[in-house]
Amino acid sequence: MRKLLCSLTLILGSMSSLWSQIEGRVIGPDQEGLPLANVVLYQNREIIEGLSTDMDGRFSLSATAGAYKLHFTYVGMQPDSIDIRVPASGQLNLGTIELKSAASVFEEVEVVAQSKMMEFEQDKRVFNVAKDLTSVGSNASDILNNLPSVTVDVEGNVALRGSNNVRILINGKPSGLIGSDPASALRQLQGNTIEKIEVITNPSARYDAEGEAGIINIILKKQDQKGFNGSFDLSGGYPELYGAGATMNYRQNRLNFFTNISFNQRRSPGGGRSDQKFFLADTSYSFSRDRYQSRGGYDFNFRAGMDYYLSENQTLTGSFLYSPSRDQNYVDLEFVDRDINNAIVREVNRHDAETETEEVVEGNLSWQKTFGNNKDHKWTADFRYSLEDDRENSRIEQDTLGRPGTFLQQVANLEYQRSTLFQTDYIHPLGEKRSYELGARSTLREIENDYELSDRADDGTYIPDPEFDSRFLFTENVYAAYGIYNGAYQKKITYQLGLRAEITDLTTEVGYGDSVNRRNYANLFPSAFFTYSFSPLSDLQLSYSRRISRPGFRTLAPFFGFSDNRNFFSGNPNVNPEFTDSYEAGYVRYFEKGSLYSGLYYRHRTGVIERITLVEERDGQEFTRFFPINLAVQDAYGMEFNFQYNLAKWYEVNANLNLFYTQLVGSYEGTDFGADNASSSGRLVNRFKFWDSDLQVSFNMDGPSQNAQTRRLGIYTFDLAWTKDFMKGNATVTLAVRDLFNNRVRRYYTSGPIASGGYFDTFGTFQWRQRQITLNFSYRINQRKSRRPEGRGEMEGGDF
Structure with a gap:
């Protein structure tokens, strides 16, 4: 038994020595820590580990020796990435990583990463279609009926917050896909072509003034990876x-x-x-x-x-x-x-x-x-x-x-x-x-x-x-x-x-x-x-x-x-x-x-x-x-x-x-x-x-x-x-x-x-x-x- 315990101790010790700690603190332009910022560790484009910083902006990850990329994101800040090399054992302290403020919090960002089912932005809410399992095999009409504050009646008419006067766009613009009969067109638009849907209940002057209740913007899928x-x-x-x-x-x-x-x-x-x-x-x-x-x-x-x-x-x-x-x-x-x-x-x-x-x-x-x-x-x-x-x-x-x-x-x-x-x-x-x-x-x-x-x-x-x-x-x-x-x-x-x-x-x-x-x-x-x-x-x-x-x-x-x-x-x-x-x-x-x-x-x-x-x-x-x-x-x-x-x-x-x-x-x-x-x-x-x-x-x-x-x-x-x-x-x-x-x-x-x-x-x-x-x-x-x-x-x- 003693020999077994010693063997296990040696094995566990040798395994733990393969891992190193990566520590740091994410701060903003005011030098204050950013709580719950995203920290993601990549190697060869594969995600190794991801977490959120604590309430003071600090984080700690574990990784084996090698070259990695750390990616940092936070609401209202410009994303940032750094290349690091993790030593064979011990600790890697990165100090502070400062994220710069975005030039305008009003900039409308297309969120293409897979994330929550619904996200809040400055003047809209974004519904990520892939995160709703019931959207599989559905058409656009079915998916819209799953959105918060959006209802689709049995005839296919779309209402936002109880009003049928809503403007429907494709990729931010009017489209022939919708035509003069939106109810029929939405049934023909298949869910597997849709990336996300934006619900804009109080649109700014940037958007068409059409639509009493607001705008529903359907974003179709498109990638640009190499x-x-x-x-x-x-x-x-x-x-x-x-x-x-x-x-x-x-x-x-x-x-x-x-x-x-x-x-x-x-x-x-x-x-x-x-x-x-x-x-x-x-x-x-x-x-x-x-x-x-x-x-x-x-x-x-x-x-x-x-x-x-x-x-x-x-x-x-x-x-x-x-x-x-x-x-x-x-x-x-x-x-x-x-x-x-x-x-x-x-x-x-x-x-x-x-x-x-x-x-x-x-x-x-x-x-x-x-x-x-x-x-x-x-x-x-x-x-x-x-x-x-x-x-x-x-x-x-x-x-x-x-x-x-x-x-x-x-x-x-x-x-x-x-x-x-x-x-x-x-x-x-x-x-x-x-x-x-x-x-x-x-x-x-x-x-x-x-x-x-x-x-x-x-x-x-x-x-x-x-x-x-x-x-x-x-x-x-x-x-x-x-x-x-x-x-x-x-x-x-x-x-x-x-x-x-x-x-x-x-x-x-x-x-x-x-x-x-x-x-x-x-x-x-x-x-x-x-x-x-x-x-x-x-x-x-x-x-x-x-x-x-x-x-x-x-x-x-x-x-x-x-x-x-x-x-x-x-x-x-x-x-x-x-x-x-x-x-x-x-x-x-x-x-x-x-x-x-x-x-x-x-x-x-x-x-x-x-x-x-x-x-x-x-x-x-x-x-x-x-x-x-x-x-x-x-x-x-x-x-x-x-x-x-x-x-x-x-x-x-x-x-x-x-x-x-x-x-x-x-x-x-x-x-x-x-x-x-x-x-x-x-x-x-x-x-x-x-x-x-x-x-x-x-x-x-x-x-x-x-x-x-x-x-x-x-x-x-x-x-x-x-x-x-x-x-x-x-x-x-x-x-x-x-x-x-x-x-x-x-x-x-x-x-x-x-x-x-x-x-x-x-x-x-x-x-x-x-x-x-x-x-x-x-x-x-x-x-x-x-x-x-x-x-x-x-x-x-x-x-x-």
Whole structure:
């Protein structure tokens, strides 16, 4: 036994002598220690060890003898790296390492390293898609529904903090990928092409003024590592889901080539039921509608580009996007009409088979120049041109029980869109924490829509219905310029003041010159941000911005929806833009293992665009018409909380809660459409690490809401995902279940006036698609997952 103990002692002693201690202290420009700074030790580009400094900025690592690189990062500071050589034994004391302050804490940094699921930056929150396990095999619509304060209803409409007036960008710019139907476009954009998503609730003058609730910016994947690297994905699931994708990059000397390719085929069954009652002066009656649908098809996305490094300070980037898709959609409707005694008077079956094909082509060219050794002094220019062609053809069959023959209709809808963007931005630092920015942008957009509904005559020919035969031309040109000044007062206060001017030139045309409506208006949009740093671990920010929500193509088009002959969707060419004044106050507190953000916000809207529901009569049959109008005023008050914490090495929790209250005042043709709405949304994500795998359990809440006419019940869902790495960390398999209990169903109640007198009530349920189960396999080449230290350092990128 004594010999055994001696042998063990000698072995352990010899092993410990192989390791050396690396010690040091990270300080800032004020010579104070930086708590919870990131310290990462590299050897041959592989991460050996990473940690966060203590509250005095000190750190200690262990490593065997050899050459290494130490990398230091901290919020608001410029990253730094040093080369070290660790001796065979003993201790290596590096003394103090001073990090320099970033030229401006307002600089918008793209965070490309793998980090937390959500990060705070100065005027936005960044959601890292890869960190949400349930995003595997999902599309952009699914991923957005996972974001804090963002909800996507069962029809695919996106809302931010309870408002649907949100601007969606791709790589910081409008894109043909989104087009005039964002709900459909987001379902076609696959998650494996998305790097991260930025949620900007109070945008500065740097951004477009469009979007009352703010901006959602989707950043697509792109790498610039030297040599070849890439990732490949395969997905399968139920209901029908097949997908494959690849992201590749090759950099050599002055050239960097990148590409994203994805193919997806899915089919989503869904349906619902509505019961509608009509109360007239002398009678009442009702009908019920059961809806069964199956929507799906394929979509393909190909994006390729090249960076050419003209010099150390100049880069030219060009990229090309091609995205075709084809969907086969089927809808079956069963109507049952009842009289005042609830007796059945008619039963109708209606079948709609639709084929939709779409092609998007887009080209981008960007140029960037930095000046001297200051990377923050730069000038950029961008050009984008896109074309979109969308064709929808439907064949509608209607049978009435007890009546011979089948009534047939055809719908043909052709939509063509062309858009051009020019943009330039210039940033000039004036010293530490001071700079000014100037920029200009022109966005030119034209959409032409031809819609034709035809009824089959007795001789078999199809005759166009003049009421639903129209051409609509929408032309919108927006010219903008902005200026921003970033400054600081003493050491704790930083601020940003901005002003943006936009001129809008809008023309709509119905038919071929039959009805032309031209509008031209100019507006100023100020913005202001003030940040007070109590310490390196806590900040308070106050902000203000003015926004505009211009009526889009579908809001102004006189008619754009027909598949159910008892429900019509139309636009209103007389709708004007609405304006919003937005105020926010937020406080963020960082801990050693997490963070807490709490904020208050207030929005005052004028000329509110609201879609209302009226019952009208056509050919002796009442039908429901949905169309937009400008109501008077809406005030929205809210508070938001975001909490992240690593309770243990094996357990991480992320929670978000948004509480808000809106008050809408307005009337239309003598009917009051005012409404008060108190609602909430939230998400709780629990992530467990065990047996070299991760398990994520998510709870999603979209509380009950009320608008001018409709009361919607709350929606509460669970998502589940499990993932495991293998093949030395180069491969990952993920099993995800969205809507675990299959209860993401919209339940609603609507009431309103009947044009001829009386009122109606509607009770309904609708489920866009059922629970989705997805299995995904991912393989990476020269892209192993990073092992990053926990704590505040993972939330780098700005004060907020």
